[in-house]
Amino acid sequence: MTDQSDKAYFSDGIEQCMDSLYGLALRLTRNSADAEDLVAEAVTRAWSALAKLDDRRRFQPWLFRILHNCFVSEYRKKSVRPVEYPYDETPADGDDDDLTMLLIQQPDEFLDWWGNPEREFINQLLGEDIMSAIEKLPEAFRIAVVLVNVEGFTYDEAAEILDVPKGTVHSRMKRARTLLQKALWEHAREAGLVTSNEIDRCTT
């Protein structure tokens, strides 16, 4: 049973996170019309389930979990987009070490490029490049990055929203950031933002 105080609490909660809800929905659906429908559906479901929210300080993680569940149960199966390749999230032993070594060895050129103050004008272009790189991430990694780095949820909260262990969020964040960095470096080379001379200089 809900009353006027519940409605005021619910309304305030929604007002505070409309932008974030839409942002996550857009990253999930990649379509503004679907994103709006998804948010409206999630808000409707949340109101119906409000009595089940035991700790009212946890409104946002609870609401985002409903939105994510709503996407998984309704929108994903309606999507006409091709199913993404199911990226292996449970790598064999040593895979995580390989990732660490990749971070240590491979992107030195990226660091040198990024750290060059003369490249400031390139930094101005990276907003669109970052958006493009984010969109290319496998869904699980894309959503982890949005929840933690954009919306500011803790790993515990992201784990609650996605219904996965905290260690999985940690692993997804590391992999997402590695893939993101690799994609940006490749984009910089393909777009000619780094000349071959600079690549030679950086890699020698």
Next chain:
Amino acid sequence: MSDDKNHSGQEEIGCIEAINALYAYLDGELSNSETIAQFEHHLTHCRHCYSRTEMETALTEKLRKATKGTAPEKLQNRLRNLIDRF
């Protein structure tokens, strides 16, 4: 990269341990004060890890700015109307 202790008596960590801790550190998820101190000490004498931390910090900020949007007014009105009818 050394297993020696630093002047504060902490175990030194190498680049592999630092990289493994990097994202949790930047995301505020390192709760162990000793691990935080070890990571920060490593940055004081490793240019590579310092540069990476700087770059990742800048990348996170750009990522936040690039992807943080605003709900369209149409959606805002739709949600308010929806809640009014609850």
